[in-house]
Amino acid sequence: MTKKIIPATRPALAAVLILAAAALATPKSPDARMASVVPAQTPAATVLEYKMPEGRTLSYKTSEESVESTEVMGQAMESHTTSTGTFAIKAKGLKEKNFVLGVTLDDQKMTVTGPQGDMSPDMASLKGKTFDMVLSPLGSEVDVSAAEAITYEFVTGPRSVATGFKLFFPDLAGKPVKIGDSWPSTAGTVEKSGGLEIRISLENVNTLEGFETVDGMECARIRTQAVATISGTGNQQGMDMVFAGTGKGTDVWYFAVKEGIYVKSNSELTMQMSIEVPSAGMTIPATQTRKGEAKLLGTK
DSSP states (O other), X not given: OOOOOOTTHHHHHXXXXXXXXXXXXXXXXXXXXXXXXXXXXXXXSBOOOOOOXXXXXXXXXXXXXXXXXXXXXXXXXXXXXEEEEEEEEEEEEEETTEEEEEEEEEEEEEEEEETXXXXXXXXXXXXXXXXXXXXXXXXXXXXXXXXXXXEEEETTEEEESHHHHHTOSOOOOSSOBOTTOEEEEEEEEEEEETTEEEEEEEEEEEEEEEEEEETTXXXXXXXXXXXXXXXXXXXXXXXXXXXXXXXXXXXXXXXXXXXXXXXXXXXXXXXXXXXXXXXXXXXXXXXXXXXXXXXXXXXX
């Protein structure tokens, strides 16, 4: 079964947690490089598949920006999050026909500003951390459990880096496709931080739009349309909370056909949510908009 959308879910999850913390902290009311692109030769039908020969190393950079806004008893609040990260992925061989990949984190940064001021986490301890993950030839993250233990302190408590890697690689069709063909995929991830647990489920439709040459590689250009469903529960500052919401997103991503490499993507996601606080007798509406980019920095 294929799955996935975009790196869009990573800041979206963080944003939900920020909004929850910010809402309860208010005064209580009565209760790959964008190289020049030229058209590539268009094949009649193409099989897309990841190729990770042992020893191959891919270096990536991700960047994300999100804005979250909400209103509590007539008081508008807004938070901004920007994050960047670089990491290397080295193929270490096969495990039951899937690829074993060694991931090494490099520079990881996040800036968070909100109603309480600067809430940016210190992510310096992540530099140099490593873990193994297992990836199928069609892009399914079979096992990312080793990343769960790599954490940093967020405003609502410790968070793992695993979420981003569970959703990093786009999913492929598993059959020959030609321009105009579409295939469905699904994704889901759970973010735990402090007393909160947020789930995002995604239903996607992927369409092969065409072929372009990017950094000398013939790439398939694929557009993903996603519908997101958010749910969750938790406790912050002694108050139980219930999360619900929906969202829509778009991702345009490029996959090198011959090399079998994920090259780059540009994504957007908008979510409308509600945060219910039963003990205070209130439901807090929240809106998130975000943009993200992932690109291949190099191979060796």
